Amino acid sequence: MKPAISIQNLSKSYKEVEALKSISFEVKQGELFGLIGPDGAGKSTLFRILTTLTLADSGIVRVMDMDVVQDFREIRNRIGYMPGRFSLYQDLTVAENLEFFATIFGTTIEENYDLIRDIYVQLEPFKTRPAGKLSGGMKQKLALCCALIHKPEVLFLDEPTTGVDPVSRKEFWQMLKRLKNEGIAILVSTPYMDEAALCDRIALVQKGEILSIASPDTINEAFHGTLVAMKSHRMYELLTTLRNHPKVASCYAFGEFLNAALMDGDEDWQSLEMDIRHKGFDDLVAYETTAGIENVFMQLLSQAEA
């Protein structure tokens, strides 16, 4: 089976900024593939190239085995794209937006209703409401419906859950799972690490480069070294103390704990705990923890920068 998306040595620069530096990866058919990375990593540029909106400087990019430059017209018929910012007609109603996007693809709402039914039933009560007056979560659902209404084979979602409340985010990802089961390949970007865990595979992107590609379960294995979670009521002082400690390679805040990675080969986290306690952090809570995607990402980032 041909991959849904195949990218080889793709590069793209804007004047002075290198947005993408010779990246390569494949997304299989029916795969939910996540792009994780901070703002400015080049995710949106990658989406614009894949959706035939921007031309690459070099490299081979194929979607459903069609070239994004030569076969752009055919590709446009067979993909769905949800840009990062809400881009439906705010002054048209929910039903009118959906109808418009169905008709310009030469189809009707009825024809592909099965695909969007689960999502659209939630929108139906607001059918006659202008899209601009929907809540953030509802807007995203409508945008997803509009991107799906022509039954695309590949779906591109650029940060679909940014600015959406946690409940809607969860629902949104459940929908993606269902769409994946329909056989639609999905490329989704997100700045949220918890969402990354819901993908089949993820690529960590930073400054136009892919740091690592793996499944969420195995990507944790990429982390090397010992990781200690610590907490005190003087968090900021604790953070600076740990960052300056010779045993600590890096330290970041994760929720209510600080995660400190020890230097390569050093497994003796208890002596670090003692040391910190002696420095006046009497209420210190510390335990060894397993690395999550975020930790892996941070480690890869600092290695890439070194």
Next chain:
Amino acid sequence: MRALPHIIRKEFRQISRNKVMLPLLFLMPILQLMVLSYAADFEVKNVNLVVVDLDKSSTSQRLITKFTASDYFTLVGSFESTALAMQEIEKENADLILCIPKDMAQDLDKLMPVNVQLLLNAVNNQKAAIASNYSLQIIHAWNTDRFKDMTLPPGVLPLTVDIRDSYWYNSQLNYKTFMVPGILAILVTMLTAFLSSINIIREREMGTIEQLNVSPITKFEFILGKIIPFWIIGMLVMSFGLVVAYLLFGITVSGSLFTLYAFLAVYLVAILGIGILISTVTETQQQAMFITWFCIVIFLLLSGLFTPVDSIPEWAKILNLFNPIKYFVEVMRMIMLKGSSFMDIRHHFLVMVGFAIVYNVMAIRSYSKTSG
């Protein structure tokens, strides 16, 4: 092309949702026609007259009466010297001084030439020119009357020539008749140019253009989907304006309506092309508004709506060859007032077809470039 009807329907839906735009489309023709036609009137009334009568004869009195009897002049005072009368002009109390020289009646009886002096306040030069014109007509009439009363010696003919102007196509030289076709032309131009230039920018600002660009809609379909709705609106607004012009001023189209609409049809395509071209080279609705405004004002001032185009300098005349509004104002006046036929405006028509093609080809090319 199968997506085109859907794009047009979407466009009309959006226009119908716009709570400002829709009423404006129908209020503008009424208000503009009323305000511009009534207020921007060049007819001058209430010229304040000051008289310096040094003759004080029945002849001079008759001349003064001739002035005051007309609707245009109001006698606000009479003085013994020109210097005193000038003070009234300084104080802005008077617009015109009529100076009648000493012994005028006697000199006239002796058939000697007499100079009557008119001093005009030319701060408002238009008013002064028109007041001077009225005054000369009155003096001329007074002079003619005088000869009628006189018994001339045999063999002497009265030294007057009766000149009468006759204004064709607008026999009463009615200012409104002259202005209304031009104002209609401007109105339709402004509405369509602004609507089209803002529209595409709006799609870009709202991000909706991204969604359209990843759809199978072609650039040609997209531009056409923008032109057709506004073209229809332009046609409707013009029709509405013609009805208003008839109801308010009783102005009808002397020539063929078909010729008028045929020209309008091509003209609108040209103007919409300019609007879309502007929207492809700008980034925000504000920029598009300013550039459209700038273009329209330049085109408008050169169009001959307010001032005769024949008196502008050579370089501006060359510039004016590319001014679509000038052609349209001319054609509107030719068809509405003069009843010109298609053959009379065929030159204008061909030029407009050229504009329509050039501007739209530029618009489509420019759109392709900006959307990568």
